[in-house]
Amino acid sequence: MTATGQRFREFKMPDVGEGLTEAEILKWYVQPGDTVTDGQVICEVETAKAAVELPCPYEGVVHAVHFEEGATVDVGTSIIAVDTDPGAGPAEAPAAAPEPAAAAAEEDTEPQGRQAVLVGYGAAPSSTKRRARKPQPGVPAQEPAAAAVQAELNGHAAAPAAPAPAPSAPAAVPVAGRPLAKPPVRKLAKDLGIDLASVTPTGPDGVITREDVHAAAAPAPAAEAPASAVQPDVSPAPSGSEAVRARETRVPIKGVRKATAQAMVNSAFTAPHVTEFITVDVTRTMKLVQELKQDPDMAGLRVNPLLLVAKALLVAIKRNPEISAAWDEENQEIVRKDYVNLGIAAATPRGLIVPNIKDADAKTLPQLAAALGELVATAREGRTAPGDMAGGTITITNVGVFGVDTGTPILNPGEPAILAMGAVKLQPWVHKGKVKPRQVTTLALSFDHRLVDGELGSKVLADTAAILEQPKRLITWA
CATH class of the missing domain: 2.40.50.100 (RNA polymerase II/Efflux pump adaptor protein, barrel-sandwich hybrid domain)
Structure with missing residues (x-):
């Protein structure tokens, strides 16, 4: 219709x-x-x-x-x-x-x-309506x-057609020579490198099915040698590529995975990355986390080390506002930003996404905790709106949840820096002149060296670490 x-x-x-x-x-x-x-x-x-x-x-x-x-x-x-x-x-x-x-x-x-x-x-x-084509001499009838x-x-019924000879193929052949297949089947054939013109259709009216494509992709059985031939077995063994392919599963690159891959390649080969590291004693921060969990003002909110790392980074940015900027290549300008949209890298079933908390620098600790909890829950449920992932100004990635000490993160495209938080582990540490077991973590800050020179990047990382070592600086430096 x-x-x-x-x-x-x-x-x-x-x-x-x-x-x-x-x-x-x-x-x-x-x-x-x-x-x-x-x-x-x-x-x-x-x-x-x-x-x-x-x-x-x-x-x-x-x-x-x-x-x-x-x-x-x-x-x-x-x-x-x-x-x-x-x-x-x-x-x-x-x-x-x-x-x-x-x-x-x-x-x-x-x-x-x-x-x-x-x-x-x-x-x-x-x-659009079309006229019926007149049969041409020497051209087979439709x-x-x-x-x-x-x-x-043309507005009239078709004349009864003469019985056609039985086709040699088991399925109908398209009029214009184009194989008949639904879009998903065409995509499957393209992914497997199969030419639909070479596939024998088994579906109704000559439509090629998924099974037909898979059958065409399967290696053909080797021909049996004549029984009278008495000679060593010289039948060709499966090629190395075919043997390997049979043990592989191919997953189409699309959706979030495709976008992430393109963004990371563009970022890695556009912005000159520099990464700096610092190892810090966060024993006092971990104690503060436990105290905040019992605080009535934080009741019902998600309190964890990531929350205090986020707050520490926001204070460090306030002390070094030049890092909140973007590089405008088209206009050859550096865009200074008087706000912080804090991105949190989140692993989801669909891939890595980076939603951000708008105006995170203006939020109190309870407000930041509520926003962070909502961001994580929405991402896990796959309900993150595209607008929540636009306009980020800096990102935190918590690789410590996987037991990783730290890494060299790639910038979220358009942002000046990204902070990686490593696992918090009990380690021997010199504290007040003595070696004691302390809670220690390693932070890594990657930044765009076009925007952020070594001094500025070092200050932001050092300030973040200093706050985590002495959380009271959240009050004295804020």
Whole structure:
């Protein structure tokens, strides 16, 4: 059925973030025939930054869903058609979707600029009508399905077709020679390096299935040698690459993982990184953590060492505000920022994301604890909004939760520095002239050397460490 005019409205994939180009459909909440209202959530998509629920801007009945779950769709591509006037009676075109072969024929003959037909999901929106082509001498007649489509477009029924000879292949062949397959199957073939033209289809009407692609990707069995041949076994063994491939699993790079990889490469090869380290006695800080857990003002809030590291870094930035800046390559300017949006690197099932606490420098310790707890909970549930990951000015990554001493973190793109917090361990430490067991950790600060010279970076790191060694400086230095 073709969605035409104002009755059938096409909802296109929106840009739900900042300049995103594509999104993966994770889950559909509606199907063709379902009634939808304006603002109703119809699906969940995963962008390069987060999972987002999309509300429908139209009210009516779902006419067609153009993509399956798991499909990656470009921004601006229609994903669903809604009949906004279902009570107006039958539509102009037949209710049934065209056969795959007919759909493929229409797709291959459509003019430039028309949206491509997706096999199995009906024709794309169009008000263009075509004349039936006259048969040319020496050119084979159209297949019955294609002839029916051309006849229908001319407004009359197709003439009965003469019986065609039985095909040699077990499945139908597309009219225009293009293999028939749904978008997820085409993507699977592309990932496996399989040419769909070489795949034997087994699905209805000659549609190539996932099983067909996997069968084409499997190595062909070696031919048996004649029984009369008496000679050493010289049959070729599986090549090294085939043997290795059979023990590998390939995962498509997309979504958060793809965005993270691109961002890290851009950051590593754009900003000149420098990393400095400092090992500090945090025994007093760990005692303060335990005391704060019993404080009525912190009741119900998440109190941990990361909270005090974040507060210490914010105080260090206040003492050294020049580090809160960004490098504007296009305008050749350094942008000084009078605010701190503190990013916290969070590992999620979808990959690494860095949401940030807006105006973290203006928050009290209880407010900072509440914001940090909400940030972590939202990230774990996969509900972080794209806006929560935009506009960060500096980041903390807590590698200590994995038992790691420290690392050399890569800058979050556009930010001047990132602080890595290592594991807090009981170690022998010289305290008041004697070796005693103390709680010790190592901090690492990576910074953009275009913005931050060694002196400024060292001051920020040293001030952060000094506060963690003597937490009372949170009061005297704030």
